Amino acid sequence: METGRLEQLIEENYQNIFLLSLKMLKNREDAEDATQDIFLKVYENISSFRHEAKFTTWIYRIALNHIYYMNTQRLKMYNNQPNKHEIRTEHNEDPADVLVEKELFNALEKIIDGLSPKQKEVFIMRYYNQLPFKDIAKILKKSLGTVKSNYFFAMQKIKNELEQNQLLEFQE
Amino acid sequence: MKCLDKNILIDHVNNDLSARKKKQVITHLSTCEKCRIELEKWRKVLQTTEQFVAGDIAAHSVPPHAHITRRFEKLSKKEKILQPEQGRWLHAWARPIIVTACAIVATLMLYFFSQRTSPITPADYYIIDNGFNTEAVTLNEDTIEQLESYYLREIYENDELRNDILYGDWQEYDDQLEYLDENEMENLLQELYGEKIT
Incomplete structure (x- = not known):
């Protein structure tokens, strides 16, 4: 593959792979390293890309494998304390709404972190990477039904948590 | 519902x-x-x-990725220095075919040269061409004897040849007559000419 084409593919996918790494690893530094390593792997293995799948699908598979590998290594390193370097999200909102929204968004962040790995990867690829369900199914080599099921369970969990903690005002 | x-x-x-x-x-x-x-x-x-x-x-601002592109460029250059022929060299699947073809050629060449253990020069052959058949004969004691008798028979049996030797330029048949020793030649010519040639 030409270097120019590879650069274009990096350009197109860099943000999504970084966001996927960031949300899965929950550490910016690790996510930056992971993203670099993922694209280095893409570069090294570009000759083995068989065009059986879309290039994006192939990159996501490499990314998820690498992220899970990094998570395993990190768990060993931090002695089962993966949230040691937990990221904090800062939102610039109007002061009047800041407290309520901050509480809601912090809660959402925790709920999303608490999703099972399968639910989480589907959720991130759907919301952060804006991928259609059929593409997620191809990346994960699962049926569309399984992927949607993971998504529905993830959303049910989010809804239940928000309801139980009265973080959203629902009309009864 | x-x-x-x-x-x-x-x-x-x-x-x-x-x-x-x-x-x-x-x-x-x-x-x-x-x-x-x-x-x-x-x-x-x-x-x-x-x-x-x-x-x-x-x-979460996305980190710049220009350094990755630069890293690829460096790697690409490094690979070119280390493996200058990599891009042009044959694919891995073609290598066994090339190796096998080389082995076959080498075996054929070995076989061909082994057949030539005793170098033979063109002088070791004699081409018999009687106008109808062409035959290459490897010369050794037996074949020379056969050749002599062949030519003697030819000379006696082939009128055209005999006439050539008698009336034409018999030197033209020198190659053939050289296999006759002096006595045989003498006998032949005496018989042909009815007299001894000095």
Whole structure:
């Protein structure tokens, strides 16, 4: 593959792979390293890309494998304390709404972190990477039904948590 | 109709339903308040989630990736220095074929040269050409003897040849006559000419 084409593919996918790494690893530094390593792997293995799948699908598979590998290594390193370097999200909102929204968004962040790995990867690829369900199914080599099921369970969990903690005002 | 499942409600909010299913859902919602309330809850959850994700993405600036491109360029140059022929060299699958072909050629060459253990020069052959057949004869004691008798017979039996030797330029047949020793030649010529040639 030409270097120019590879650069274009990096350009197109860099943000999504970084966001996927960031949300899965929950550490910016690790996510930056992971993203670099993922694209280095893409570069090294570009000759083995068989065009059986879309290039994006192939990159996501490499990314998820690498992220899970990094998570395993990190768990060993931090002695089962993966949230040691937990990221904090800062939102610039109007002061009047800041407290309520901050509480809601912090809660959402925790709920999303608490999703099972399968639910989480589907959720991130759907919301952060804006991928259609059929593409997620191809990346994960699962049926569309399984992927949607993971998504529905993830959303049910989010809804239940928000309801139980009265973080959203629902009309009864 | 029983109340709508969460999957249907989520798909409805996300506009992921088929036109037919969507029509059914709308029809049900028009008559079921419980589902309408549930739908609104889902709409709020999904909307809030999207807002949270949008804010989260905005809060995390994506690191620049120009350095990765530069790293690839460096790697690419390094690979070219280390393996200058890599790009032009044959694919891995072609290598066994080339090796096998080379082995076959080498074997054939070995066989060919082994057949020539005792070098033979053109002088070791004699080409018999009587106008009808062409035959190459390797010269050795036996074949020379056969050749001599062959030519003697030819000379005696072939009128044209005999006439050539008698009346033509017999030197032309020198090659053939050289296999006769002096006595044989003398006998032949004496017989042919009826006299000894000095």
